Amino acid sequence: MCYKVACKKCGNYGWGGCGEHLKPLYASIEKGKHCMCRSWPGVVIPSSDKPSSSATVAATATTAGTHITTSYWNIL
Ligand SMILES: [Zn+2]
Ligand SMILES: [Zn+2]
Numbered sequence: 001m002c003y004k005v006a007c008k009k010c011g012n013y014g015w016g017g018c019g020e021h022l023k024p025l026y027a028s029i030e031k032g033k034h035c036m037c038r039s040w041p042g043v044v045i046p047s048s049d050k051p052s053s054s055a056t057v058a059a060t061a062t063t064a065g066t067h068i069t070t071s072y073w074n075i076l
Contacts, residue, residue, distance in 0.1 A: 004028070007035035014038050 002017030002025050014035035015025055026034065026043045034040070 007037055009037050010035055012036075015040070 002015050002019060002021040004013045004025055005016045006012075007014040012033050012035040013029045014037060015022055019041055022040050022043050026040055026045075034045075036045075
């Protein structure tokens, strides 16, 4: 199992070990306390992805809404 380590560079928590158990370890660390000096393989880090992913969700919702409206009018 991997374990959390205090990073001396940034004062947040990084990881040690094999690197294959990082998801639960990442989740166990408080938000904003994650060391980013070292990457977290296999972990989706929300803070850097937020703007682009929410924009994609909004675009998908709009497309789906338009499609539903069109089908509705075709039935009538
Ligand atoms: Zn491990
Ligand atoms: Zn660090």
